[in-house]
Amino acid sequence: MAQQALLSPEAVIEEFNKNGVTHVVYLPDSETNWMYQLMQADHTLDLIPVSREGESIAIAAGLIAGGKKPVVLIQNTGMLESGDSIRGIAKDCQMPVVMLVGYRGWTRHGPTPDSAARYTEPTLRAWEVPYYLIEHDEDASRITAAFDDAARSSGPVAVLVGDEYHGFNR
């Protein structure tokens, strides 16, 4: 029997639309191709592909300064690469950048051998970036909570996408 996705891309995009997202600044990760196909079909979203993830935080901050509402969509490995942009632009300039971060290596089933997963949450805590975890469609409203949190705190907020749309952690 085919696996059913626990977190559907449709639910994520519905949250983007609900929050008035105008631009998605992204670098694809290995599990999210469905998501990109749907985003391309959604003409309310302007997609901005980047060459390296650190650019995405600065581009999103520029979009906010120009009056738009972006979301960043990257993998945790790229989030780790983006540290100086998160520090020097999103945190220091008080920019409400919401980042959806594919949680590569995350699992509910015992220890993970993937250092990308092991470093993700400790790094966010060290950077003082609040974060939420989403795995199921029922969790999708946490994306709205992240936008509210970012606006309230004038700073970056991460949403960790624990199951990367495939349901392989069931």
Place this chain on the structure above:
Amino acid sequence: MINQVDLMAVVEKHRNNGVVVPTMTGSRGWNAVSNNKDRDIPLGGAMGKASSFALGVALAQPDLKVFVFDGDGSLLMNLGTLVTVAEKAPKNFYHFVLENGVYAVTGGQPIPGVDKLSFAGMAKEAGYAAAYEFDDLEDFASRADEVLEAEGPVFICFKTTPEIQNEPIGLRPASGVKPTRVAIKDLMADLGV
């Protein structure tokens, strides 16, 4: 070789109501000539990301020209930006690089590739609509109308004289440059967003 403040004075005459994003030593130079500081974003944090921030502003405000004063060492930290900018191809985006061949703020150590690489060549091959290089201010000034009216993204490399800072940071005079977070708030208020 071009003096950066003299160059910036020429650009200021052409900026009209455009947004200007200088970085590193360029922020200090621009601060000396700017006549519209509510539309200046001196980007101090995250070296290399001035062009990325400026790209976001340009995409958000397509009817406004956005000028970025990048450094050569800064651009080397974020070379992928050339491809990212060219992919979105904002017509209102003007990317200046002040090529002085050194890391000026750390005492003047040479950048990698000095005298070997061509920034304008890389921008052109990345897909910018136009790319120029100037080592003479009069040459640029006589063509500024043409260059700054061209449809973007436009890349312009200026060969500039290094303004090397070699005092310990704590002994350097205050720059007088507005903090980036304050500049962003001022810009948003000025744009009414």
